[in-house]
Amino acid sequence: MQIQNFINGKFVQAQSGQTLQNYNPSIGESFGTLPDSNADDVAAAWLAAKEAFPAWAQTSLEERHDILRGISDGILQNLNRLAEAESMDSGKTLHTSRTIDIPRSALNFKFFATALLHFASESHYAPGAISYTLRQPLGVVGCISPWNLPLYLFTWKIAPALAAGNCVVGKPSEVTPLTAYLLGDICNAAGLPPGVLNIVHGLGPKVGEAIVKHPGIKAISFTGSTRAGEEIAKIAGPMFKKTSLELGGKNPNLIFADCDYEKMLETTVRSSFNNQGQICLCGSRIYVEKSLYSRFKKDFLERVLSLKVSHPSDPSANLGAVVSKTHFEKIMSCIELAKEEGGQILTGG
Numbered sequence: 001m002q003i004q005n006f007i008n009g010k011f012v013q014a015q016s017g018q019t020l021q022n023y024n025p026s027i028g029e030s031f032g033t034l035p036d037s038n039a040d041d042v043a044a045a046w047l048a049a050k051e052a053f054p055a056w057a058q059t060s061l062e063e064r065h066d067i068l069r070g071i072s073d074g075i076l077q078n079l080n081r082l083a084e085a086e087s088m089d090s091g092k093t094l095h096t097s098r099t100i101d102i103p104r105s106a107l108n109f110k111f112f113a114t115a116l117l118h119f120a121s122e123s124h125y126a127p128g129a130i131s132y133t134l135r136q137p138l139g140v141v142g143c144i145s146p147w148n149l150p151l152y153l154f155t156w157k158i159a160p161a162l163a164a165g166n167c168v169v170g171k172p173s174e175v176t177p178l179t180a181y182l183l184g185d186i187c188n189a190a191g192l193p194p195g196v197l198n199i200v201h202g203l204g205p206k207v208g209e210a211i212v213k214h215p216g217i218k219a220i221s222f223t224g225s226t227r228a229g230e231e232i233a234k235i236a237g238p239m240f241k242k243t244s245l246e247l248g249g250k251n252p253n254l255i256f257a258d259c260d261y262e263k264m265l266e267t268t269v270r271s272s273f274n275n276q277g278q279i280c281l282c283g284s285r286i287y288v289e290k291s292l293y294s295r296f297k298k299d300f301l302e303r304v305l306s307l308k309v310s311h312p313s314d315p316s317a318n319l320g321a322v323v324s325k326t327h328f329e330k331i332m333s334c335i336e337l338a339k340e341e342g343g344q345i346l347t348g349g
Contacts, residue, residue: 001032009194052195070190091321137165
């Protein structure tokens with residue numbers, strides 16, 4: 001499949017003509033290409049968004065609502081196609097894509113479509129004076145999303161931005177670009193005006209950095225690594241650009257002896273391995289009260305060993321593939337480091 005940028009309502013290749021390979025992580029083979037875009041493509045997307053902004057900002061709330069609800073409905077109408085694409089692109093189980101990722105992507109548009117009808121200004125009266133606040137769109141904003149929940153988190157960023165009357169230059173992860181590409185057709189079918197949403201594919205240091213640096217892009221919403229977030233802050237800070245950073249975490253599970261044991265055990269396994277452990281909320285460290293440690297270790301290991309790792313299309317699979325060879329190698333390097341430091345590997349590795 002040849003993925004293209006979505007600029008001004010049309011699908012186009014990168015201006016350089018260069019492409020990147022797109023891999024199916026469950027089999028380790030390329031199944032298509034995506035644009036290796038650069039600052040020129042970001043500039044074209046910004047220009048389309050800038051020209052679309054005045055009309056979109058003045059579009060009535062009711063009409064904006066109808067268009068965003070149309071996108072939500074379009075996602076659900078294409079649920080199976082999108083779920084299969086998400087699973088192939090990311091390695092997550094088809095069941096997860098079909099029951100969580102894609103329905104929640106539709107819900108993002110539905111929620112903010114409804115919310116925009118209830119936007120309100122505020123006023124405060126004092127003797128001889130009145131103070132009021134107006135909520136107005138910023139203009140063109142940048143939305144940069146991660147690879148672990150590709151369409152779900154991409155839509156979580158762009159839906160509120162569009163609902164508020166902004167136009168968007170979006171960049172999905174180059175590791176999982178497919179469902180963002182398919183979203184373009186759904187937006188066109190729902191009647192979203194050209195230029196209101198623009199999607200530029202490519203690498204973070206080329207496309208993401210160009211979005212952050214562009215002086216005409218008024219705000220940045222980024223979800224991704226702490227290292228990338230640090231670079232974004234260095235660029236956006238001196239520009240006094242509105243910036244939202246949701247970065248990687250190392251979340252601990254804290255387990256005490258007075259817990260609801262069965263509920264705790266189920267939750268700990270799920271929170272450790274859901275989506276192959278590739279969620280920012282997943283627990284990556286477990287601290288157990290000493291009196292409960294031996295029992296917990298035995299039962300936790302038993303539950304983990306019962307999880308089925310299989311091809312993402314297998315209906316009985318609990319886990320599919322991690323998202324890429326690079327991420328697989330990173331996980332394996334952590335296991336090797338644990339061995340070198342004297343850690344005991346209870347399972348896996």
